[in-house]
Amino acid sequence: MSEPIKIIVEKCVRCGLCVKACPFGAIEQKERKELPVIDLQKCTLCGACKEACKFDAVWMQEKAAPTQDLSAFRDVWVFIEQHDGVIQSIAYELLGEGRKLADSMKMQLCAVFLGSQITGKAQELIARGADKVYLVDRAELAHYQDESYAAVLIELVNRHKPNIFLCGASTIGRSLVSRVAVKVKAGLTADCTGLAIDPANGNLLQTRPAFGGNIMATIVTPNSRPQMATVRHKVMKEAEIDPTRNGKVIEEAIAETLLQSRARRIRFEVEREATMNIAEANIIVSGGRGLQTPENFAMLRELAEVLGAGVGASRAAVDSNWIPYSHQVGQTGKTVCPKIYIAVGISGQIQHLAGMQSSDIIIAINKDPDAPIFKVATYGIVGDLFAIVPKLTSEFRKVLGK
Amino acid sequence: MRYVVCVKQVPETTDVKINPETHTLMREGVAAIINPFDMYAIEEALRLKARTGGTVTVISMGPPQADSALREAIAMGADEGILLSDRAFAGSDTWATSYTLAMAIRKMGDAKVILCGKQASDGDTAQVGPGIAAHLDLPQITYVRKVEDIKENSIVAERMLEDGTEVIESPLPCLLTVVKEINEPRLPSLKGKMASKKAVIATWKASDLNCDPKCIGLEGSPTKVVKVFTPPPRSGGEILKGEPEEIIPSLVAKLKDAVLSAAN
Numbered sequence: 001m002s003e004p005i006k007i008i009v010e011k012c013v014r015c016g017l018c019v020k021a022c023p024f025g026a027i028e029q030k031e032r033k034e035l036p037v038i039d040l041q042k043c044t045l046c047g048a049c050k051e052a053c054k055f056d057a058v059w060m061q062e063k064a065a066p067t068q069d070l071s072a073f074r075d076v077w078v079f080i081e082q083h084d085g086v087i088q089s090i091a092y093e094l095l096g097e098g099r100k101l102a103d104s105m106k107m108q109l110c111a112v113f114l115g116s117q118i119t120g121k122a123q124e125l126i127a128r129g130a131d132k133v134y135l136v137d138r139a140e141l142a143h144y145q146d147e148s149y150a151a152v153l154i155e156l157v158n159r160h161k162p163n164i165f166l167c168g169a170s171t172i173g174r175s176l177v178s179r180v181a182v183k184v185k186a187g188l189t190a191d192c193t194g195l196a197i198d199p200a201n202g203n204l205l206q207t208r209p210a211f212g213g214n215i216m217a218t219i220v221t222p223n224s225r226p227q228m229a230t231v232r233h234k235v236m237k238e239a240e241i242d243p244t245r246n247g248k249v250i251e252e253a254i255a256e257t258l259l260q261s262r263a264r265r266i267r268f269e270v271e272r273e274a275t276m277n278i279a280e281a282n283i284i285v286s287g288g289r290g291l292q293t294p295e296n297f298a299m300l301r302e303l304a305e306v307l308g309a310g311v312g313a314s315r316a317a318v319d320s321n322w323i324p325y326s327h328q329v330g331q332t333g334k335t336v337c338p339k340i341y342i343a344v345g346i347s348g349q350i351q352h353l354a355g356m357q358s359s360d361i362i363i364a365i366n367k368d369p370d371a372p373i374f375k376v377a378t379y380g381i382v383g384d385l386f387a388i389v390p391k392l393t394s395e396f397r398k399v400l401g402k
Numbered sequence: 403m404r405y406v407v408c409v410k411q412v413p414e415t416t417d418v419k420i421n422p423e424t425h426t427l428m429r430e431g432v433a434a435i436i437n438p439f440d441m442y443a444i445e446e447a448l449r450l451k452a453r454t455g456g457t458v459t460v461i462s463m464g465p466p467q468a469d470s471a472l473r474e475a476i477a478m479g480a481d482e483g484i485l486l487s488d489r490a491f492a493g494s495d496t497w498a499t500s501y502t503l504a505m506a507i508r509k510m511g512d513a514k515v516i517l518c519g520k521q522a523s524d525g526d527t528a529q530v531g532p533g534i535a536a537h538l539d540l541p542q543i544t545y546v547r548k549v550e551d552i553k554e555n556s557i558v559a560e561r562m563l564e565d566g567t568e569v570i571e572s573p574l575p576c577l578l579t580v581v582k583e584i585n586e587p588r589l590p591s592l593k594g595k596m597a598s599k600k601a602v603i604a605t606w607k608a609s610d611l612n613c614d615p616k617c618i619g620l621e622g623s624p625t626k627v628v629k630v631f632t633p634p635p636r637s638g639g640e641i642l643k644g645e646p647e648e649i650i651p652s653l654v655a656k657l658k659d660a661v662l663s664a665a666n
Contacts, residue, residue: 004489004492004493004619004620021630023630040489040492041465041466041467042465043492044492044493045492045493045620046627046630047626047627047628048627048629048630051628051629051630061620083565146532146541146542146544147541150536170564171544171545171562171563171564172563174528174529174532174544175528175532175542175544175545176532178496178500178528178529178530178531178532178533178536179532179533179535179536179542180536181497181529181533182497182500182501182532182533182536182537183536185497185624186497186624187495187497187623187624187625188496188497188529188624188625189625190496190525190526190527190528190529191526191527205628209526209633210524210525210526211413211524212523212526213633214632214633215630215631215632215633216630216631216632216633217627217629217630217631218627218628218629218630218631219625219626219627219628220625220626220628221624221625221626222626223624224624261541262541262572262573263541263542263543263570263571263572263573263576264570264571264572265568265569265570266558266569266570266571267568267569268566268567268568268569269566269567269568269569270565270566271565271566271567277564277565279564280564282664282665283661283664307661308664308665325547325581325582325583326562331523331526332438332439332582333582338664339660339663339664340657340660340661340664357636360660361657361660362636363653363657369641374639374641375636375639376636376639377639377641378636378639378640379639379640379641379642379653379656380639380640380641380642381641381642381646381649381653382641382643383646387646388646388650391646391647391650392650392653392654395650395651395654396654396661399654399655399658400658400661400662
């Protein structure tokens with residue numbers, strides 16, 4: 001097998017741009033005048049060097065031309081996540097974004113709605129922008145199951161051939177569409193924070209963070225359809241409600257065999273602590289090692305209550321058993337993107353930043369002026385959190401009239 | 403009972419820095435480690451083996467140097483390591499990666515429980531685990547935080563969802579992806595370290611896997627990275643100086659509108 005990537009000796013001017021562009025440190029240039037060498041063991045064929053080269057001196061193996069007739073794939077699909085019949089807000093965000101994509105491609109926006117006793121809610125999806133709702137309302141789909149939900153989606157994709165298929169990057173979404181993408185041989189991009197259409201070829205430009213948010217990558221699925229992506233919660237704007245909109249609800253017949261699942265739910269336990277799910281929260285008050293004791297989380301809960309916020313925590317606080325793991329923000333916990341994130345006594349390890357740095361407004365309270373959290377903070381306060389947080393709480397209480 | 407753990411070698415991300423001039427990731431001198439989430443998968447496999455008996459096989463797809471990740475797993479107590487390494491695998495996205503790992507697991511023939519970390523710390527996709535299950539047409543339990551029970555032909559596990567815990571029973575074979583809460587990975591023992599030095603790591607190439615060449619590497623990958631860039635740094639940060647009595651009211655005044663709009 002020939003090399004999948006190489007530098008064309010006659011074209012290369014040894015400028016070294018490719019060396020700098022490589023995110024994987026796979027290109028080496030010993031001397032300024034020497035030809036750069038690509039280490040194929042490190043190279044992931046991401047194409048960053050080809051993009052960076054001004055002299056067209058990087059050659060890369062091209063993917064085979066499409067074997068599918070791409071024009072047969074129409075419409076933008078959105079998976080509607082519901083829990084016990086309650087449509088999750090991520091679904092409205094996807095409808096908002098999906099509407100824009102569908103309009104720019106002159107396609108229809110279709111909601112794919114699976115569950116039990118949900119027919120009455122289908123109209124709501126039309127009010128939120130869907131032109132069509134593909135509805136599968138079956139008792140077997142009462143709660144989410146990987147196998148049956150995936151089997152139904154695979155069937156619907158094969159039946160109707162969507163061009164784009166979006167799903168929330170939730171626990172359920174990621175488990176579900178990974179299975180679907182494999183079975184319909186679709187490209188799937190995880191956890192997108194930006195979506196756009198390339199007007200030249202109709203490709204969906206899917207932008208996502210990688211390496212814990214240290215780099216961003218734009219990914220396309222050039223030669224096959226559907227183009228599938230999961231989308232991060234709280235990044236896209238929710239679709240507005242317009243009750244005058246028209247659309248069609250289409251009940252899809254599904255074979256019994258597809259509704260069966262080998263893995264099955266025995267029971268479900270609602271999160272013990274009656275606090276808001278932080279992935280859903282618009283405001284998060286988060287605490288770290290600086291709080292010193294678990295009892296001091298009460299101070300944060302009070303502030304959170306005044307603000308209508310969720311309570312988060314750093315890994316240090318969770319590892320000390322001050323608060324359950326479900327509250328952990330960061331790379332090993334949850335990635336959150338609230339409107340306001342208040343970090344109290346959190347130094348800001350890179351893993352923590354990876355989980356919250358795309359929040360709109362970040363407020364950091366820490367006694368160490370050199371704490372890395374201040375580098376991402378919109379507003380930073382250097383000082384004693386035990387003096388600052390209660391004042392913050394009483395001031396918000398006053399201003400908000402609570 | 404054969405347990406198979408899929409691991410990925412990743413850069414130790416705490417050390418990843420951005421070159422301020424070129425805005426690229428500086429990876430020189432960054433140590434390669436086992437993806438932290440995979441450590442929990444290895445540990446859980448070892449604990450399950452202690453309950454049921456059997457063997458733990460660790461597999462990884464990657465360049466020859468990923469050998470060291472497999473040796474580390476053996477030092478922790480895994481029985482054997484298999485490296486899937488071939489230039490033909492280069493450029494794999496999650497579709498081709500899960501296909502390749504699935505073909506290796508199929509070749510083993512008798513895997514009962516397949517464990518993966520919930521995601522890798524470099525790509526963060528969480529797609530490969532469920533992808534393997536789909537290729538092998540197996541049931542899956544993702545985001546597992548506790549294995550309640552395991553028998554010859556079934557498993558009961560707790561899965562962490564956003565709003566609570568779901569307890570799932572599945573027949574075996576089954577694929578699990580695990581979260582941090584499930585356990586505390588052990589350190590390698592001295593005996594384990596000796597074993598890992600002596601261990602012979604098998605290397606399987608594409609030709610060993612009976613796989614469709616159209617489904618591996620660049621050709622088997624529907625997605626393509628067209629651009630890699632550094633996110634614009636957060637700007638406009640401000641350190642509020644002064645006594646709390648002064649700065650807090652002004653901060654609260656600035657935030658009031660944002661708080662009110664967030665409440666809606």
